[in-house]
Each structure stands twice: as structure tokens, then as C-alpha cells.
Amino acid sequence: MIADIKKDAEQRMHKTVDALKDELKRMRTGRAHAGLLESVRVEYYGTQVPIKQTANITVEDARTLVVTPWEKQIVSAVEKAILNSGLGLNPVTAGTVIRVPLPPMTEERRKELVKVVRHSAETGRVAVRAARREALADVKDLLKEKLITEDEERKAEVETQKLTDKYIAQVDALLKEKEAEIMEV
DSSP: OHHHHHHHHHHHHHHHHHHHHHHHHHSOOSSOOGGGGTTOEEEETTEEEEGGGTEEEEEEETTEEEEEESSGGGHHHHHHHHHTTSSOOOOEEETTEEEEEOOOOOHHHHHHHHHHHHHHHHHHHHHHHHHHHHHHHHHHHHHHTTSSOHHHHHHHHHHHHHHHHHHHHHHHHHHHHHHHHHHOO
């Protein structure tokens, strides 16, 4: 029973950290990376689909992404989707290849992004703590129903706290890494 509660809490904490990783991956830094365009959706035969399902995305150099649509007739749709994505990118089309140069970020924009990253990390910490709180509530319910002893409850509390500390540390490490990446000129 306690093992199931801990396992469930750990899975939820792990999902929280994974979600934070994905969110941070999409945030633009000074360098080009293919994950930057993952949120872009393209009109493809009347349906909105992720850009990865319509084109190949590669990194040409530190400040340029190259998007190669699989079909010649959707080049303009992909270009339009990138332009309207809200990422502040201006694609340049050369035949069937779309180059997406990343403009350098200003110091002010970097500081704004750091604030956004910190907020995302805090949201992740809150979610990890919520998983801990629910796990501890479940353990207390088991104690009230006299299915476990007080010693088992205390042991479960300590183990759950260790788990929480581990995942909070992962969130903090992701935050520190992303802040350094953003502030790098």
C-alpha cells in the first residue's frame, strides 16, 4: 500500500520534471535548436499539424535553422506558419529550403526570459510539492483506517520527503542550466 503511494507520487513528480524540460526546451535562447519550432503548427491539407510532421528541421549554424518541407507545394504554408508563430522569426525561402535566422537577443529580453524561466521552475516545484502533499494525505488515511502503524507512517513521510527533495533538486538544476544558457552572449 505504501509502496504504491510512493510509486504514484514518484511518477507524478517525474512527469512534472519532464513537462518542465519540454517547456524550457521551447524557450528561445541565443542559439538555434530544432526544439524551438516544435510548437509551430502548419495548415496541411485542411488540418493543423505540428511542423515536424511536414518538414525536416536542422541546425545550420549557431544562429540559423533550416526547414525542408517534404512536399514542394507546402513550402509557403510552412513559411507562413513560422512567420505567424509569435516567435518573432522571419523565415527566408530559397526554392524548397526555408532558412530561419535567429536575431540576437537584447539584454532586456534576456532578463525577461529569465523571469519566465524562474516562474516555470516555481510552478514545477509547486507541482512536486502537491504530489508530496497528496501522498502524505493518502498515508494518513491508511493510518486512520488502522492499515499501517505510526512508525510506518513516519518512515513513509521521511521517504516521501527524500523523493521530493530529489525532484526539487532536478527542477533547480534545470533552472540554473537554462538561466546560464539564456544569459550567455
